[in-house]
Amino acid sequence: MANIADSIYNMRLLDDLARQETLIHKLHPLVKLLTTVSYLTVVVSFGRYEVAGLLPLFFYPVMVLALAELPLKPILLRILLVSPFIIGIGILNPVFDQQTFELAGKEFSRGWVTFLSILLKSGLTVTAALLLIATTGMDRLAGALRILKVPRIFVLQLLLTYRYISVLMEEVARTLRAYSLRAPKQKGVHRSAWGSLAGQLLLRTFDRAQRIYEAMCLRGFAGEYHSGEINKISGWDWAYLGGWVAFFVLARMYNIPLLIGSLLTGVIR
Amino acid sequence: MHMADALISPVVGGAMWAATAGVAAYSIKKVQTEMDEKKIPLMGVMGAFIFASQMINFTIPATGSSGHIGGGLILAILLGPYAGFLTIASVLAIQALFFADGGLLAYGCNVFNMGFFSCFIAYPLIYKVLMKKEYSTTRIFLASVLTAVIGLQLGAFGVVLETLFSGKTELPFGTFVLLMQPIHLAIGVVEGLVTAAIATYIWNARPEIMEKASSGETIGNISIKKVVAGLVAAAVVTGAGLSWFASSNPDGLEWAMIKTAGTAELEATGGLHQQLSDLQSKTAFLPDYSFKASEEEPEPSGGEGEEAWPAVDGGTSTSGLVGGSLTLILAALVGGGISLMKRRKYRINS
DSSP, X not given: OOOHHHHHHHHHHHHHHHTOOSTTTTSOHHHHHHHHHHHHHHHHHSOTTOSGGGGGGGHHHHHHHHHTTOOSHHHHHHHHHHHHHHHHHHTTHHHHOOOEEEETTEEEEHHHXXXXXXXXXXXXXXXXXXXXXXXXXXXXXXXXXXXXXXXXXXXXXXXXXXXHHHHHHHHHHHHHHHHHHHSTTOSSBOGXXXXXXXXXXXXXXXXXXXXXXXXXXXXXXXXOOOOOOOOOOOHHHHHHHHHHHHHHHHHHHSOHHHHHHHXXXXXXX | OOOOGGGOOHHHHHHHHHHHHHHHHHHHHHHHHHSOTTHHHHXXXXXXXXXXXXXXXXXXXXXXXXXOOOOHHHHHHHHOHHHHHHHHHHHHHHHHHHHXXXXXXXXXXHHIIIIXXXXXXXXXXXXXXXXXXXXXXXXXHHHXXXXXXXXXXXXXXXXXXXXXXXXXXXXXXXXXXXHHHHHHHHHHHHHXXXXXXXXXXXXXXXXXXXXXXXXXXXXXXXXXXXXXXXXXXXXXXXXXXXXXHHXXXXXXXXXXXXXXXXXXXXXXXXXXXXXXXXXXXXXXXXXXXXXXXXXOOOOOOSSTTOOOOOOOOHHHHHXXXXXXXXXXXXXXXXXXXXXXXXXXXXXXXX
16 A cells, blocks of 8 residues: 555546446445355355365355456455465464375475465455455445444444545645655655654644535535435345355355365266 | 454454444444534544555654554544544555455454554553643653554554464464564554654644643543443453354363463364364265265364364365366356356447
């Protein structure tokens, strides 16, 4: 999250993607939220030596990606961006778990299995979270939170934060550009300007908040943020949720790749 | 400090979600009763400010490197702990959703590590106490650095504990602590220095903002005690409930704790996936993983609660490899097929 332009671009991209009208986008936001949460729970509930059992769970992101007509590249990029920390922690597993096992005639440390398992889980969970926002959008997701009885203040606050991020990021970008033009050959903000640069921005933020509040009051703000109609949950929505949850439970209980594999190798034998 | 979903277990994630929800509910009640609604847009815009200001790189003197702020402390200073906590929570929600910075299941952990410790422990117990008498540049400086350092140390320790209880890494407790705490000492000092610079500037330019913030709420020790008590209760009930529901031994989480602390060796597994993998080993691990025999393999005989290392032999790993590759190929084919069909439909339509 170092680069402002990248961050603004990323948020706008996800906003844009969420505005499509595909099969997945039309689903009820609450259904998508619940599906995502059950998916994440199932993925992280796998033991640390599990690799093969996780593979059937690839079906969910692949299907949603395809049905929602989302581009693969930005999501893969995001996975790469967040993986250094995961790799940093996971790469120590082969160091600490030296017990070995044999696969295809070669010896491997068990730690590599746990490492691979963490990597898979990381990729799957990051993708699932991004798919949720890329097919739902912030406003509709906030609607789902309201249906779940998340307090009004929090949802309102979340939406306001979201709404003003791009405004304030642009302001920060302008300020930093102005600063860097006046402070050549300098990597960051010099100590002498720490307080005044960030403090000025903060004071402007306070004033902006005041103006926003007054504008909201003039337009009849009475404590509720209306983000448009959200339809009732239809039968099709329930079927979507039920179908996926049933699949996740099956994939959790049965090691599907192993079953397929043993069936095939058994037949060959 | 953002934790990812891949490193936590459902039990830890669920318990921390419950604890965070408890603190958030209490904070919302406080904000509703004690503040005017003017503060809501302020909270929203301040959240956006924190988000944006994390992009500013502050050059750290004499090191050549630069750092950015997390913002938990400045929020607590300017908005008070309750509104500050809620604002941090919404910033983290947006980071998790749009940037995959921290997972959704780990969201409870992240809000707790980055919001609770700075807003409800470090801020009232250090910053408020040091700033009680008077405002001065030196005092703001001292209080900010100390508060930021302690808040971040607690947060980093939270990360260590949550990761270890989840049992996904093999990192021994000591190594992990030695990795996390010193790094966050440095981060905490930077956070404190930048926060102090901003707070001093605001104090000089618009002292009424600081005064209003600090006089607005009565942060007596009682309310803090209430928060902590409620929170501990919520976490314990959920943790215990989840573990009981989840594991064959009712005190799975406690067991994991003792085991971790006692042997410094990571065998901890949360309760839920233990039971699920028991279930799995009963249903799926047929002898030799082929369909020839019908007897069930006895339950994994590893130590109590120890995760079963599947007894892999040459044949089964071949089955796993073949089946695994087939599953992935199938998934790719399904996805590719749908995309192809969609594209063709567009071409026909256009």
